[in-house]
Amino acid sequence: MSPTPTRSSSPRRARHEARPPRARAHVTPRAARRLTARRRALSLTLAGTIAAGLLVALSPDDARADVVGIATDAKRQRAPGILRKGLFGEIGLRPQAHLLAPSYTLPGMRFGVAIGGALTPRLKLGTYGNIAGYFGRGAKQLGGGVDVVATGYAWRGLYLRGGVGVYAGTPSAEGTRLRAAFGGLAGLGYEFNITREERSKKPNTRLGLGVDYDLRFIAVDQPRHAVVFGLHFAFN
Incomplete structure (x- = not known):
């Protein structure tokens, strides 16, 4: 007996199978070095931004605490009724x-x-x-x-x-x-x-x-x- 012919599931799949495979893009060494440099610069920029944000977030609290402490001491020294030794x-x-x-x-x-x-x-x-x-x-x-x-x-x-x-x-x-x-x-x-x-x-x-x-x-x-x-x- 002769084998039964196989039907294609869809015309789109048939066209996709009929396409030749694409050739892989060739990357030159110079382009690879540029890409690596860009990634390194982006990483450094991101790290610097995070560090700057942490510095801005923490410094005002410490400075405010110092200012409040100094103001409290000065107010305590100027407050009337406080005795000297x-x-x-x-x-x-x-x-x-x-x-x-x-x-x-x-x-x-x-x-x-x-x-x-x-x-x-x-x-x-x-x-x-x-x-x-x-x-x-x-x-x-x-x-x-x-x-x-x-x-x-x-x-x-x-x-x-x-x-x-x-x-x-x-x-x-x-x-x-x-x-x-x-x-x-x-x-x-x-x-x-x-x-x-x-x-x-x-x-x-x-x-x-x-x-x-x-x-x-x-x-x-x-x-x-x-x-x-x-x-x-x-x-x-």
């Missing part, structure tokens, strides 16, 4: 009012001097001595006392302070005699910079305005309440 002094004149009875208040005046040291940039400890006089029908003699007071600066020149000590000029119940007493005080206020020089050896000067609540005991059952307010000058 070493001794400090204080002088003040403060009116006072002793609350002896619901209907009787004895006015007076205190002149005080303090000396101490700065424990930290925001905390100082000192000894405060004062002399007090009374007006009106109060005692004619002068009184005085000594307290150990700690002062902390909470924000800028805003300060809180408290102390304990003895007082030899506390008025009696009728206000005509002075008695010895023990107790303490608590107060708050604000200090404003008058002069401030970080690099100078001259003391900085601040003007303070504040109010204190003074509580003394002539005896355990004989408390004496007073409100003291006014201004002072601090040197550090």
Whole structure:
């Protein structure tokens, strides 16, 4: 028997099979060297672009961190109310009012001097001595006392302070005699910079305005309440 003739699947396939094979393009050595040089230049350009991008992305953060740190330090140095290391002094004149009875208040005046040291940039400890006089029908003699007071600066020149000590000029119940007493005080206020020089050896000067609540005991059952307010000058 004669073999069965094979049919072509499609005319397009037949034409494709009938085409002669294309000759492979010939690349000269010079063209190959040019192609290699172009690829190498493209790789170097891409690597340089990536490196430059990383440098631009990282450098601003580091620079910004340095600038913020420097600005924070400078602001901290210029902030009012921050103490310098070493001794400090204080002088003040403060009116006072002793609350002896619901209907009787004895006015007076205190002149005080303090000396101490700065424990930290925001905390100082000192000894405060004062002399007090009374007006009106109060005692004619002068009184005085000594307290150990700690002062902390909470924000800028805003300060809180408290102390304990003895007082030899506390008025009696009728206000005509002075008695010895023990107790303490608590107060708050604000200090404003008058002069401030970080690099100078001259003391900085601040003007303070504040109010204190003074509580003394002539005896355990004989408390004496007073409100003291006014201004002072601090040197550090």
